[in-house]
Amino acid sequence: MQRTTPLIEVTDLRKAYAGRPAVDGVSFTVEEGEIFGILGPNGAGKTTTVECVEGLRVPDSGTVRVAGLDPVTDREEVTRLLGSQLQESELQPKILVREALELYAALYPNPADWRALAERLGLVDKLATRFAKLSGGQKQRLSIALALIGNPRAVVLDELTTGLDPRARRDTWKLIEDVRDSGVTVLLVTHFMEEAQRLCDRIAVIDKGRVAAMDSPAGLIRRSAGSTVITFVPSRPLDNADLVALPEVATVDHKGDQVTLTGTDATVNAVITLLAQKRVTARQLRVVDATLDDAFLDLTEEHESATPGRAA
Numbered sequence: 106m107q108r109t110t111p112l113i114e115v116t117d118l119r120k121a122y123a124g125r126p127a128v129d130g131v132s133f134t135v136e137e138g139e140i141f142g143i144l145g146p147n148g149a150g151k152t153t154t155v156e157c158v159e160g161l162r163v164p165d166s167g168t169v170r171v172a173g174l175d176p177v178t179d180r181e182e183v184t185r186l187l188g189s190q191l192q193e194s195e196l197q198p199k200i201l202v203r204e205a206l207e208l209y210a211a212l213y214p215n216p217a218d219w220r221a222l223a224e225r226l227g228l229v230d231k232l233a234t235r236f237a238k239l240s241g242g243q244k245q246r247l248s249i250a251l252a253l254i255g256n257p258r259a260v261v262l263d264e265l266t267t268g269l270d271p272r273a274r275r276d277t278w279k280l281i282e283d284v285r286d287s288g289v290t291v292l293l294v295t296h297f298m299e300e301a302q303r304l305c306d307r308i309a310v311i312d313k314g315r316v317a318a319m320d321s322p323a324g325l326i327r328r329s330a331g332s333t334v335i336t337f338v339p340s341r342p343l344d345n346a347d348l349v350a351l352p353e354v355a356t357v358d359h360k361g362d363q364v365t366l367t368g369t370d371a372t373v374n375a376v377i378t379l380l381a382q383k384r385v386t387a388r389q390l391r392v393v394d395a396t397l398d399d400a401f402l403d404l405t406e407e408h409e410s411a412t413p414g415r416a417a
């Protein structure tokens with residue numbers, strides 16, 4: 106089978122600030138047409154990584170290629186291929202939406218029709234509105250429009266939905282899917298699990314400057330300690346050691362009377378068998394699939410502080 110060349114290739118990227126590594130050997134590839142997520146806790150190195158992809162920062166070592174080009178030495182061409190989200194500080198508060206669209210369109214050799222973009226992104230009613238008067242969701246829609254105005258092959262969207270209310274966030278997700286469906290590759294930086302799970306085809310989980318795991322959302326959930334979460338209240342206290350001893354159980358946590366176990370489908374049977382042997386009944390039994398949230402905690406250092414381990 107013929108393999109296509111990835112649109113973005115990052116290999117062993119390293120970048121330190123004042124001797125402190127922010128990005129410490131990150132590698133990933135983004136295929137044309139996908140939404141690729143970079144997910145990680147605060148300070149993990151996500152923004153530094155994408156700024157190296159955009160050519161805004163110069164790596165200390167490693168290579169970055171966008172359609173085979175070096176973002177530092179081929180900056181102009183990469184800027185045309187890669188639409189970047191606007192930083193709020195880049196626009197004058199008094200500029201009208203129409204003026205911003207016209208201004209940005211003028212920067213590119215083959216710009217998209219800005220009126221059609223405004224229509225697509227629901228900004229037609231706002232063309233005569235000043236930037237400062239837009240709501241958070243409208244500013245983000247303008248930001249996406251400006252990222253798309255040069256007809257790029259890929260867009261970089263960094264924490265696009267931070268600060269938006271749940272409805273505006275969901276509307277923005279739909280727009281991001283529309284962008285991907287129109288054939289534009291999306292590199293999405295986020296720390297919202299639900300957003301990453303809903304939108305991304307693949308995700309690199311970055312922690313402390315390194316890639317902790319890279320897979321589809323479902324793959325990340327499967328590879329974390331427990332893809333199934335079981336909670337119940339035993340009719341009488343259970344010995345923690347009996348639960349921990351079950352090979353099917355990944356983690357055990359007690360909160361008041363409630364026991365929470367993680368594992369796989371097989372864990373459910375193992376626990377029910379153990380309870381029968383001990384003549385304990387389970388009340389309020391719930392079995393749910395783990396979410397990306399659970400996988401994330403498991404894959405990153407936050408696990409240590411946030412989730413009690415096996416022997417808790």
Ligand SMILES: Nc1ncnc2c1ncn2[C@@H]1O[C@H](COP(=O)(O)OP(=O)(O)OP(=O)(O)O)[C@@H](O)[C@H]1O
Pocket residue numbers: 122123126127145146147148149150151152153154296
């Ligand atoms: N210009 C800079 N000078 C010095 N240190 C920096 C600079 N930019 C980032 N850092 C540090 O590098 C590390 C990685 O920062 P970066 O912004 O890349 O992470 P991030 O994952 O995007 O974080 P966040 O989600 O909080 O934005 C952090 O410890 C940060 O404090």
